Amino acid sequence: MESSPPPRSATRNDPPHKGEGKKRRRVLPGLPLSLGITLFYVGLIVVLPLGALVFKAASLGPEDYWRIVSSARAVASYRVTVLSALAATAFNLVFGLALAWVLVRYSFPGKRLVDAIVDLPFALPTAVAGIALTTLFAPNGWFGSALAETGVKVAYTPLGIMVAMSFTSLPFIVRTVQPVLEDLDPTLEEAAQTLGGSDRSIFLRGILPLLMPALLAGLSLSFARSLGEFGAIIFIAGNQPMSTEITALLAFIRLEEYDYQAAAAIASVLLIAAFLMLAATNILQARALRYTARG
């Protein structure tokens, strides 16, 4: 009782080296081939182009680089991109959370269809989403004409950019929150209910904190996607410099003007933003895993 018993294997009379031999892992074949293919592919397809872009942007020199990335038009594009992405992500926080909640907690006719259609924004090509949303929200469209009576303009305004971003990034929040919500321990809620907590306080103080890591991970994915989105936005945005021109489009326009240095510099800003979001997402996801693993 007071001391741990000797390991069972020691009582056996097998020679110790034989046991060790059994424990040693057999090494599977195929490492050089599979790793070789992987490194070659990643190097050629992912690392080389991004390296070339960084190299091109770095070859500008700090003064030229700063002049391009801090030009009024570029700064205006960051502002509209970031603000629209924030608004879209905030909208998706509410709608995505409600959608995940409804899909997990309630049953109603057509629920499976709703669950499946949530993936449409991922499956539908962005250009198709772009022309469909534009047609809906254009002044003569189904929604646009109805909204025009109330004086709200969506198409060709920052609001349109927000709509396109919300559409393309919605599934991120639903699909990160949904599994966590499904596996929520019902006994926690029961305990809180027996203690007399109201639904609202149990949700805000009990359930929401448990969802928070997944929710934050979903939000950062959604925000990152919105920052880089192009296809769905350019149709609905109006693309006016200084007001409805997103950063990705500005990079594209500089290319079409054969201003490769400016294109490289502006693309590198998007690249840096993407890496920052990637780091944030990885940290949040690692935290989400740790949080649920603690049980």
Place this chain on the structure above:
Amino acid sequence: MPQAKRRPPRVGDSPAVRRTLIGFVLTVGALLILAPLIVIFAQAASLGLDGFARTISHPDTRHAILLTVLTALIAVPINTAFGIAAAWAITKFDFWGRRFLLVVIEIPFSISPIVAGVAYLFVYGLQGLFGPLLEAWDVKILFALPGIVLASMFVTAPFVVRELVPLMQAQGRDLEEAATSLGASGWRTFFSVTLPNIRWALLYGVVLCNARVMGEFGAVSVVSGNIRGQTNTLPLHIELLYHDYQTAGAFAAASILTVLALVTIVAKVLLERQGAGRVHRPALAAPTGKSA
């Protein structure tokens, strides 16, 4: 457990909350997700059957469809082979930097397709790293099929790997080790032991990869040069028709890609029933699941 059956209503189960939330979600969902879907088919249908057939059979549209299919036929198999190789290397061996490698493979997910396109320009374009060399050899990569395929492979590089790695990690190495210790070759082990265990997840990754390749717009838009009837893929052709004020024609072409998206979703649901795509879940949920 009789107690469990007489469980009191859970949080948010009151009829008022329930009705409000379902109503909110279905209304916003109908407006934001369903309406775009309907408008695509409504606009395409406005052409009438003849007009639709004429748009689809126009040489430029036909060429765009062909180019899109051809791109997928090249990019998807190569990407699949890479995905399998990467997942095998990452999950069946311990080597330094495995995690880092996985992070690098997933980079394209976070990067704007426009950035990807611009980056490819600086490798293969005239002002890029290999541009002068390629021109001297008279090899055309940009503004031609190879560029479109490369850009497509960039944006979809993580698709297959992401499905396979969590699953193969969860399955461990014991079966493969047993097979090789019984004398099976590496290939034999892969085809008769590993592949049957990962087939649904693999197919899942391939289906999603294919949908993205066929629908990619931003990256391809930069590297293709938008040459009508030559380097226009279907999504680019849709843009061209739309900006030519042939809205209905654009939607006719778009309806093809929309059908592809719907088929992809159905395939996804069916494959998820086989257990694919949910591999991320047990890792996240197992500990809390056990305590219930």
